[in-house]
Amino acid sequence: MKENKYDNEKFFEQYSRMSRSVNGLKGAGEWHVLRRMMPDFTGKRVLDLGCGFGWHCVYAVEQGADIVTGIDISEKMIKEAKMKNASPHIEYKCMAIEDFEFQPETFDIVISSLAFHYLESFTDICEKVNKCLISGGSFIFSVEHPVFTAYGTQEWYYDEDNKRLHWPVDRYFTEGKRIANFLGEDVVKYHKTLTTYLNGLLNSGFEIKEIVEPEPDETMLGIPGMSDELRRPIFLMISCKKK
Structure with a gap:
């Protein structure tokens, strides 16, 4: 069963207060890097997997995309996207990524921001994205x-004075389900190794x-706690093309 915490009223309210929800892309700490990795959107057909509030969809349109399709499992996310980032060039669809009809060679660019760790199989997504891209199409x-x-809890180890000591890494090679506490709720995520991500794409x-x-x-x-994000990586970003 596909989990959808984002339609939980309390959880969605907490998420809506985050910087990336309020301030859009400029409130996302990794955007300065992801923006540089984006391809030329001019005249392109774009698919955004796990579009959330639609910030990346409207960015693609602003950069010249012809048609953008944004999908997300959360009804609340899609409703917010239609309110905040509506455009005649964007179609928002409420559905799980796994349930989308990946028709052959229907997109020039596929993008996704912080969604695939909610999916059990990365290999399946790679194959479906490859199918729906044109030859030479971009996947970022x-x-x-x-x-x-890896460890699962996604929380620091603290000393008796509540000082952050270190970030735990354990069970790295044991892929699969993890329960993380995010915004006060237990959320199911799926740990995958770097090998799985890279070979999934290559294969x-x-x-x-x-x-x-990205740092x-x-x-x-200057944001409280942000300097600790330099102590371990939190995001992995990959840009590739269909052969």
């Missing part, structure tokens, strides 16, 4: 870094162009 995505997801017919483990934007280091 971000996920939570395997170092971040599905992609050519990897760039791999980035926070220097302008955000």
Whole structure:
């Protein structure tokens, strides 16, 4: 069964207060890197997997995309996207990523931001994305870094004075289900190794162009706790093309 915490009223309310929800892309600590990795959108057909509030969809349109399809499992997310980031060039659909009809060669670019760690199989997604892209089409995505997801709790170890000691990494090679506490709720995520991400792409017919483990934007280091994000990677970003 596909989990959808984002339609939980309390959870969605907490998520809506996050910087990336309120301020859009400029409130996302990794956007300064992901933006640089994006391809030319001019005249392109774009698919956004796990579009959330639609910030990346409207960005693609602003950069010249012809048609953008944004899908998300959450009705609340899609409703918010239609309110905040509506455009005649964007079609929002409420559905799970796994349930989308990946028709052959219907998109020039596929993007996804922080969604695939909610899916059990990365290989399935790679094959479906490859199928729906044209030859030479671009696939750019971000996920939570395997170092971040390995242990599962996604919380620091603290000393008796509540000082952050270290980030736990354990069971790295044991892939699969993890229960993380996010915004006060237990959320199911799926840990995958770096090997799984890279080989999943290569074995599905992609050519990897760039791999980035982004550091926070220097302008955000004054935010309380943000400097600790330099102590371990939180995101993994990959840009590739269909051969």
